[in-house]
Amino acid sequence: MDVRAQIAAVFHLDKCIGCHTCSIACKNIWTDRRGTEYMWWNNVETKPGTGYPTLWEGQNKYKGGWEVVDGKLRLRSTGKVRGLTNIFFQPYLPTIDDYYEPWTYRYQDLFDAPAGDDQPTARPISQITGQYIDIEAGPNWDDDLGGSPIYAANDPNLVGLSDEERAQLFQLQGLVFFYLPRICNHCLNPACVAACPSGALYKRAEDGIVLVNQDVCRGWRYCVSGCPYKKVYFNWSTGKSEKCIFCYPRQETGYAPACFHTCVGRIRYLGPVLYDADGITAAASVPDPELVEAQRALILDPFRPDVLEGARRNGIGDQWLAAAQAAPTYKLIKQWRLALPLHAEFRTLPMLWYVPPLLPMMGTVTEHGYRLDADELYAGLAERRVPLRFLANLLAAGNERLVTDSLAKQVAVRFYKRAQTVGDVPANKVEKLLARAGCSPEEAEQIYRLVAMPTFGERHLVPPFQRELAVADLVDPQTQRGEEGLGPRRRPHREF
């Protein structure tokens, strides 16, 4: 057993209101430089929808992630031999049009326009070429189901849904959607790291953060193709790849990452978990329906003495162990089994988990208004608004049972609290629901506490990163003042 620590995250999808504050916080800090305008290290997608970049989930187009061939795990489209022979042209790389061409407006025209009968306008110009462009796509072009016949109807997660289920999903009076905020998953088995021929991408052993060394990156772009979540981006101006850095400079100084810190819906949970690094390959190689359980099994109980001993042997200090024991992530992922990883079938063992949304799943609109009934969870097709199949494709590698388990527990907690505070639910019904979900009243109380009214400190557990003990010196921040924030210590300016 090789015990390591990983800063893991959980997003509670029921609480996401799709305000994009996280995206803006991230963009303002990290990706407002030339060459990065099109990047959204954090983005929020509407589901059903095709996402950003378009159809990123369809791995028959981009061929990212891992696959099992003859019982062995291998990268889907690249790897050592294919990587070195395809180096002159990458067959599965997304182009800027799969994201969108970034633009701004000629605001100065508003001031310089001569007096006339017409209101002056600021025409859009491309942030790449500087020329006028006709905007054809942008980030969140399909926000809130905009253009759903094109976008939502092509969601890759609709695979396996019957025509009836599809029709139900897009019926105007029952129209339903939810939001999916996405950042880098800082995977345990990162395909971007494995695909990088230069060895520029690496996973930090102490905290699991996946980074690109800007001085080693040679711009071969295999990380972009390799990442099935399309969360590594190519900076066309510096010729280097960049990705979400989990705000490690903030975490190292004790702050939550910017997207977590600013989250208006308070949907985000952050905290270290302990995992067994020896079991990674085996856990990533099991058949699809067992992937989530195998991944849960990798995460170790931070109260077990042998786990604690193994952790100490690997240099994980007491503060980290205490944080792992108190972390909201461990509770939501493993203890309560509420959270599920996004597209486990990509086999990268993502460490960002999602609590599946309950409300659009369960609620129905009747002539008397909105109705939420616990029994509907197991009722027929006609009663369901988001088909279980869809959520299972998205969050459970097709295993509907795992989605049902999580939703059943959320329903139980909801009715348990409703019986307490409103009192219109009979006690035997609450007992039945709790029993069905395998949830004790104490656990229901704890779930309610962490999900409904957690404090900032309960949501974000950032243990001390102890960079003062690092083997390599960091740059003195006093000498770094005034330079650009990310990666290279020189300004990222191309001289050749």
Add this chain to the structure above:
Amino acid sequence: MLDLFLYGVFPYVALALALVGGLWRYFRDRFSFSAFSSQLLENRSLFWGSVPWHYGIVILLVGHLIGWLIPAGVAAFNAVPLRLYILEITALGLGLLALVGIAILLYRRAVNPRVRAAGTAMDVVLVVLLLAQAALGVYTAVFVRWGSWWYISNAVPYLNSLLVLNPQIQYATSLPLLTQLHVLNAFLLVAVFPFSRLIHVFTYPITYLWRPYINVIWYRRSRN
């Protein structure tokens, strides 16, 4: 006198520039080492340009190198006329492949506004030099027969004489004018090596073959 400078001095100047410039760039500005791919911005014509160009030019360069390193072997191979014809036709084919490829790359770089925005003036200069080099090479293959034969009697002794610091320029000056330009342009390309994106040749990530897939770095303890 000009010939002495061009064939006796300039090759050393070019090599010195490449060495000093390359080391300086490696140690002082490693961040700038990149292939500077523009595939993200333009995908289609890149395929028809980059793939034929790279496969053509890499195999041809290796061919030039083999001719220099084992001239006796190449001479023996060429002793049978049929083998000489096959070698020459293959080389001409690869040369045309490279020529078409680099022409497409130049067209793409000149016409596509996105690629132009991402590129620099040096990129254009480099592609023009490479296009000239490929065109001069194809000219030589067609009109100065048989290249793989006289390469051994002219180019190899000339290159060897450069190597032993005793340049015998008559081997080069006896070549036709356009072929001489092919030689000079080659040294010019050596000279611009570290000052252009050509350095990506030396970043070919061969170490990928023997490193483990997953790269984990401990920042609190050094490797035992």
